[in-house]
Amino acid sequence: MENSGIIAIAAAMAIAISTLGPSIAQGLTAKSAMESIARQPDAAKDIRSTLIISLALMEALTIYGLLIGFMLISKI
Amino acid sequence: MGEKSKVIIELFGFLDVTGEVIGMWIILGIITLISLIVRLTLKEKPGKFQNIIETGIEYLDNFFGDTLGKKKSRKYFTFLATLFIFIIFSNYSGLFPGMGMTEFVKAPTSSLSVTAGLGIVTFVFLQIAGLRHSVKHYFKRFVSPMFFMLPLLLLDEIIKPASLALRLYGNIFGEETVTEELYHILPIGAPAVMMILSLLFCALQAVVFTMLVSIYLDEVTEE
Numbered sequence: 001m002e003n004s005g006i007i008a009i010a011a012a013m014a015i016a017i018s019t020l021g022p023s024i025a026q027g028l029t030a031k032s033a034m035e036s037i038a039r040q041p042d043a044a045k046d047i048r049s050t051l052i053i054s055l056a057l058m059e060a061l062t063i064y065g066l067l068i069g070f071m072l073i074s075k076i
Numbered sequence: 077m078g079e080k081s082k083v084i085i086e087l088f089g090f091l092d093v094t095g096e097v098i099g100m101w102i103i104l105g106i107i108t109l110i111s112l113i114v115r116l117t118l119k120e121k122p123g124k125f126q127n128i129i130e131t132g133i134e135y136l137d138n139f140f141g142d143t144l145g146k147k148k149s150r151k152y153f154t155f156l157a158t159l160f161i162f163i164i165f166s167n168y169s170g171l172f173p174g175m176g177m178t179e180f181v182k183a184p185t186s187s188l189s190v191t192a193g194l195g196i197v198t199f200v201f202l203q204i205a206g207l208r209h210s211v212k213h214y215f216k217r218f219v220s221p222m223f224f225m226l227p228l229l230l231l232d233e234i235i236k237p238a239s240l241a242l243r244l245y246g247n248i249f250g251e252e253t254v255t256e257e258l259y260h261i262l263p264i265g266a267p268a269v270m271m272i273l274s275l276l277f278c279a280l281q282a283v284v285f286t287m288l289v290s291i292y293l294d295e296v297t298e299e
Contacts, residue, residue, distance in 0.1 A: 056284045060239075063246035070253060 004076045011072035018065025022058040029054055095182040096190055103165045103184065136160060139283075143290045152293060155201060159194070160286040163244070166190070167278035170252055171271055185248045188241065195241035198289055202236075206296035217296065236292060240285060247281050 033051040037044045085093040114129050122130060136157050140149035149156070163185060170183030184190045206214040218229045251274050258266040 052280060053284055053287055056280050060243040060246070063243065063250055066250045067242070067246045070250070 007072050007076050011069040014065050014072065015062075015069040018068075019062050022061045025058050026055055029058070094187075095178070095180050096184045096187040099169060099181045100166070100184040100190065102181065103162070103169055107161060107165060133157070140286075140290055143287065144294050148294070148297060149290070152205065152290075156286055156290055156293075159198070159289065160282055163194070163285055164279060164282035167248055167282055170248060171274055171278070183248060183252060185244055186252045187249075188245045191241040191245040194244070194285075195237035198240060198292075199233075199237040202289075202292055202296055205293060209297040213298075214296070240288060244281055244285055247277060251277060 029051065033047055037047055087093055110129070114126060117123070117126065119126065137149070137153065140153060140156055143149075144152070166184040170186060206217070218226055220229075251270065255267045255270045255274070258270055
């Protein structure tokens with residue numbers, strides 16, 4: 001196909017751009033979780049479980065981009 | 077989504093059995109076997125095996141109790157725990173050597189059809205649970221702050237199961253694909269890096285899926 005170059009770039013862009021937002025958000029989340037654990041070590045267990053779940057929810061956004069990337073790659 | 081699976085057996089001429097379905101059969105067999113063994117050797121003084129299973133069930137009970145409250149979590153425990161156990165077994169099944177490398181056995185949750193099925197089951201369950209709880213509350217929820225929110229809230233109801241299905245599928249499928257690519261680069265050693273990460277993510281995805289279902293359930297059945 002003559003469009004395969006464009007599709008390859010589109011797939012790369014899909015995963016690259018969709019990584020940006022969630023990675024910043026994950027960094028901020030981990031930062032504030034660490035701060036609150038340092039301030040209140042007793043609540044570390046609760047904070048950790050909430051942290052992991054919120055990280056996984058942000059991860060999902062990147063995964064959507066990854067899915068689109070795979071779908072595009074399969075079109076080449 | 078243009079997903080293609082190779083049909084391995086055709087049952088009765090119209091049921092297509094793919095690698096994912098065979099993987100699901102094996103997992104169902106293992107879960108049934110474990111439950112039967114535990115059920116038949118149930119004792120007042122638990123042995124080693126019974127202790128492990130009891131710890132797991134207690135963990136699940138506490139986990140759902142935290143989000144739903146003791147009374148509601150006990151009421152819906154069977155559905156939520158079944159969902160959790162099935163998802164975690166299917167996620168971990170992808171880590172066995174050879175799974176996904178052949179056409180015959182694949183991790184069930186690496187296929188969109190399976191996760192979409194789980195999403196639809198969850199959707200129906202939430203509607204029924206909401207209606208059985210209180211019909212008035214069920215309909216009031218769609219117009220709760222303002223009347224013009226109705227289309228958005230209806231859309232939200234459909235997006236919930238879709239995002240659950242896509243999240244689970246994307247994570248497991250992505251992991252499997254990355255592991256396979258690493259295998260092609262360097263067959264010995266390289267896939268292990270991704271597989272160690274998968275050990276964490278597989279459990280996490282099962283936790284997130286059931287956690288979200290229990291949060292949605294809490295929403296539809298609140299007093």
